[in-house]
Amino acid sequence: MRALKDLFLKYPAAAAAGVALFAAFAAFYAATVTNIYSFDPKYAIYMDVLNLYWIPSLSDPALFPRDPVAAQCRSMWGPFITEGPWIWLSSLFMRVKPYALGMALLSSLGCAAAALLVFRLALKSAARPAAAAAALLFAVYFLSTNTFFGVPRLYGFLAFLAFLLAAEEKRFLLLPFLIPAGFILYPAVSAGLGVSALLAPVFYRRHFREHKLLPRYAAAMAAAGLLCLAALWRSVTLGGVFRALGAGSGFEIDKLYQFVSAPVRPDSLWDLVTYFLLNFNEHGNFYPVMSALLLLVFLAGWCVKLGRPALLPASLKLSLAGSLGAFALLYLTHPVSASRQMVFIVPLVVVFLAAEGVYRLGGEKPRTLLVGVAAALVFGVLHPRLGLRESCRTFAPVYGYLSALPPDAIVAGHPDSDLLHTIPVFAKKQVFISDEHRDQYLFTLNRSADFTAMRAALVSALYSASPAAACALKAAYGVDYVALEDKFFTPEYLARAAASSFPLDAETARAAAKTADPLGFYNYARARPAFSWKNERSGGAVFALSSCVKKEARK
Structure with a gap:
């Protein structure tokens, strides 16, 4: 020494x-x-x-x-x-x-x-x-x-x-x-x-x-x-x-x-x-x-x-x-x-x-x-x-499934989900709306209003009583799959969102309050998964919106 x-x-x-x-x-x-x-x-x-x-x-x-x-x-x-x-x-x-x-x-x-x-x-x-x-x-x-x-x-x-x-x-x-x-x-x-x-x-x-x-x-x-x-x-x-700075508090609002x-x-x-x-x-x-x-x-x-x-x-x-x-x-x-x-x-x-x-x-x-x-x-x-270093290994089965999908597949999910945030990196698939990408829409596309509207449509679909609103995402935005993490679809989670003072939680609470059964779509999709996973840290299912098209065709 x-x-x-x-x-x-x-x-x-x-x-x-x-x-x-x-x-x-x-x-x-x-x-x-x-x-x-x-x-x-x-x-x-x-x-x-x-x-x-x-x-x-x-x-x-x-x-x-x-x-x-x-x-x-x-x-x-x-x-x-x-x-x-x-x-x-x-x-x-x-x-x-x-x-x-x-x-x-x-x-x-x-x-x-x-x-x-x-x-x-x-x-x-x-x-x-x-x-x-x-x-x-x-x-x-x-x-x-x-x-x-x-x-x-x-x-x-x-x-x-x-x-x-x-x-x-x-x-x-x-x-x-x-x-x-x-x-x-x-x-x-x-x-x-x-x-x-x-x-x-x-x-x-x-x-x-x-x-x-x-x-x-x-x-x-x-x-x-x-x-x-x-x-x-x-x-x-x-x-x-600079346009985003001029737009006011929306830029980097997550701070x-x-x-x-x-x-x-x-x-x-x-x-x-x-x-x-x-x-x-x-x-x-x-x-x-x-x-x-x-x-x-x-x-x-x-x-x-x-x-x-x-x-x-x-x-x-x-x-x-x-x-x-x-x-x-x-x-x-x-x-x-x-x-x-x-x-x-x-x-x-x-x-x-x-x-x-x-x-x-x-x-x-x-x-x-x-x-x-x-x-x-x-x-x-x-x-x-x-420290803030997070392991996404818990989602490895989901990444494996999504990686095998067609290259142009679009995946939706809860916009505040770590799974959704990481899909483009670990599964190489586009996600519909992720809160991590809010600023990208603002200063790359100058489409802050579009992001807000799409997020509202997504949250309303996730917490709707039936799959109809989720199926509408396919026609309106080209969404092919919805990844649903169980932790975002529990009475306890909805109660926390209702009591929260954060605006994004308030959007969830408003969507849930509009329907008598805010877990209706989740329960429907969970019973008909294209893929599901369960481990000690997370669980959920991937629902294919192509089933909406097939259902309409049968009608």
């Missing part, structure tokens, strides 16, 4: 390699060990990536031939498309079999790259004495978020870290050009980068004055603005994102309902701080727990040696000011987009505070190996219990 410690202290490259390996293994563990205490590289999935189910269809038009989102993306695809670089890179990993393993490898490489950027950022800043500790803490802390599990957020975060590093190294003429990089890779982050870049001449005014940088910097900012306009012009999705017992209220001061500034409902329970642990480490170090934090990189202060400025500009018009400005910078500040806490607790010595062992143990124990 001492020899390893001496190696890391003498050779920073060895420390960097150790940091990268630690981050890569931690990310692979996080991506493959699920919340049911199993190692599952085939069916472990993070739901964010399901929005990108259409990417493989760009090179294989036989996939999802009737899917409107896939068709729109294929029609707009071509040379010099703005999203081309990250879509191409993601598609390489999506070709890995199984799909989930490819995504795990992408997470591992992304986390390792980010940890190296944080390590270099620390080395170039006041945090140099605790650089390796900061990078190790960064890896496990950010793996409690969804940063590395859902592209393109991963790529946007790398652009964000590159911006911080360029500022820390005083390579200021790079800053403007990292704004369009963020704009292309993860548009939500670009507002904070833009305001931070505008503030750089203020934060570093002495350097700008001594090197007479301002004229060149202004020209670079103007060029960056033109690049952003060009990116917008050649984008598949960015134009739709207001996830991981909370009641809808988040932007006009509440408590919700503003907890859920928009700190994003505690963004990543589930694991992130708040890890945040508390790291802040306790900082407080313990502060108790050992009183004094203001001395190891925070200067670029973090710049970015924190810029992110808060962007937050203030956006909050009144679109609170969810405002919250995205804080989703990277706040946990990064916590990482460096915790690294300083460790440094003070260790008598101002790095204690890197001790930090690595402790971080690995804490993360290894807590991740399976609190």
Whole structure:
């Protein structure tokens, strides 16, 4: 152990390699060990990536031939498309079999790259004495978020870290050009980068004055603005994102309902701080727990040696000011987009505070190996219990059945069902309406009203007294099959929906209240399944709407 410690202290490259390996293994563990205490590289999935189910269809038009989102993306695809670089890179990993393993490898490489950027950022800043500790803490802390599990957020975060590093190294003429990089890779982050870049001449005014940088910097900012306009012009999705922002609260509205017992209220001061500034409902329970642990480490170090934090990189202060400025500009018009400005910078500040806490607790010595062992143990124990990595193995029989259906088959089901969300990825079949795809309809198709109407028709059909409404989905929308999970069709579920304050549950409650027997269609379909499954975690049936056609023909 001492020899390893001496190696890391003498050779920073060895420390960097150790940091990268630690981050890569931690990310692979996080991506493959699920919340049911199993190692599952085939069916472990993070739901964010399901929005990108259409990417493989760009090179294989036989996939999802009737899917409107896939068709729109294929029609707009071509040379010099703005999203081309990250879509191409993601598609390489999506070709890995199984799909989930490819995504795990992408997470591992992304986390390792980010940890190296944080390590270099620390080395170039006041945090140099605790650089390796900061990078190790960064890896496990950010793996409690969804940063590395859902592209393109991963790529946007790398652009964000590159911006911080360029500022820390005083390579200021790079800053403007990292704004369009963020704009292309993860548009939500670009507002904070833009305001931070505008503030750089203020934060570093002495350097700008001594090197007479301002004229060149202004020209670079103007060029960056033109690049952003060009990116917008050649984008598949960015134009739709801006249309969606203009549409108001419908864009990314799920942020207001996830991981909370009641809808988040932007006009509440408590919700503003907890859920928009700190994003505690963004990543589930694991992130708040890890945040508390790291802040306790900082407080313990502060108790050992009183004094203001001395190891925070200067670029973090710049970015924190810029992110808060962007937050203030956006909050009144679109609170969810405002919250995205804080989703990277706040946990990064916590990482460096915790690294300083460790440094003070260790008598101002790095204690890197001790930090690595402790971080690995804490993360290894807590991740399976609190993490959001879900195993879809319970639906494997359903995927097998659906995979054998014709390529153009369309499957409907409960729009909030994990089964339905994952069918395009694991069974390669189009689904009719999934809540995971709401934003795709909004900014890719500009058809928010259509999505709302189709969802209402689907929910009404699922909770109707007879199969007639479900059969009408075939004529109206081309639906071929309905996948029914038992858990969504119980009196207890309907009672919870009726008591819920969430709008999507209210739609279920309204549909159920319209009929004397809201489980009528479910019972009918369950008695006549084209396929059924039952295991310890789920059960249900797939009902073929072709039986409706046969019934009509007999009449």
